[in-house]
Amino acid sequence: MATTDRQATTLALAHALSAAERGLAVIPLSRTKLPALRSPHRADLEPEPCHGECGRLGHGVYDASTDPARIRELFAAAPWATGYGIACGLPPHHLIGVDLDTKSGTDSSAALRELALRHLFTIPDTVVVLTPSGGRHLWLSGPPDTVVPNSAGRLAPGIDIRGAGGYLVGPGSRTDHGVYGTAPGTSHFAPAACPPALLRLLLPPPRTHHPTAPALSGHGQGLVQFVLAAHEGQRNTRLFWAACRAYEDGIGPPLVEPLVEAAVNTGLTEREARATIASAARMTRHRA
Template sequence: MATFKALCERTGHAVPTTRTVRTASGGFHLYFTAPSGVRLGNTAGRLGKRIDTRAWGGYVVAPGSVTYAGAYAVVVDVPPVPLPDWLYARLMLRQSSRGRMAPPSSVRASSYATAGFNAEITSVRAAPEGERNATLLRAARALGRFIAWGDLPRNQVEEALQLAGEDVGLSPRSCAATIRSGLNWSIARNGQRRAA
């Protein structure tokens, strides 16, 4: 909450008064209504350290829920207000500038590698709830061979998969672990490409 308050101060805005829930770990969820016709994605740490947003494809634990860490409770019991314009603008700017990864720019990337890259990123973005982590793992394993063969740079593949995973609601830590595991597995099994 301190980081969000600092963000509000830096941008010259008051902290919005809206439905607010205290989480079991002592954090807060602020609820807003989305602008009509807008499909915002999920973010993790993009607005500031420990500030995550959940929208299309994301979820939060509802107030009244009890976990091993404690209960989720409403602390400001008012209806959610519309997402403030200044916050909407920041989310849209981040979403449009980072929401889509460019295809690989490596001169070594074959059209096959580029097509594979685009197909796997698309499959992660379209993964239904309950299959997102498994889809991310399959994508990492599929793309790892292109890294092993020198067709794609690992850092670009990792970044694209990380963004796609976070955009569908996976946590940053979970995404990073799944991607690392899938890429390492695939690279170890593919080695150098043999000449035809």
């Protein structure tokens, strides 16, 4: 069994290094498809929000890298890893994953075709990864100035989206349920550009009115209202999206405090809100 696991780890590392050569940032995954390295802050009584600023390993997708030496370091620290995750939303591909699930009892492929007909778009030829359960992951490339949030079933039942802060299980990964593999005839593709009509569906529309919104004007007010409208499970994603958009539009610094206040009103702590906004600032500066 140990020999099998060592072989799986060796294969996963090889696949991860190959993905990195294509510009895809990766992290090691366990057989459960979760990040193989546990948080270094798990024993802290009052852990500070940290996305890797402490310099230690174990921050999930925030550890993702395309540097071979760094990847080898990650896998050396997790010799039980049997797969790898590909971080979404990062340059150069700004990867968007369309996860067509089969476990929900719905025909997610048919749902995507119906959306394509209704909104007049076509899924281009692109990388398709087959999952052990019979599902498919479609790899698409997003524009560099757009942050696509993660979502589950929002687009249609059985269709999950992996965007900024999320990851896809890479082909060649071995899990408890089987091995992920590239669909025949698609491995040579680069992630195709996401059709504009589909991209619009993936972005939650900002709300323009909210009774408790801070007194702001213009685009900044819309971003704050967008955060205020978040429900549980959306709060951090909406805040990250709004902060990225604010920094991309050059209004990030003056909008920090209103965004923090809005996020706290939705239930996040001030520390969580400031850490998320700081991550958005780093990501947008990296793009520039």
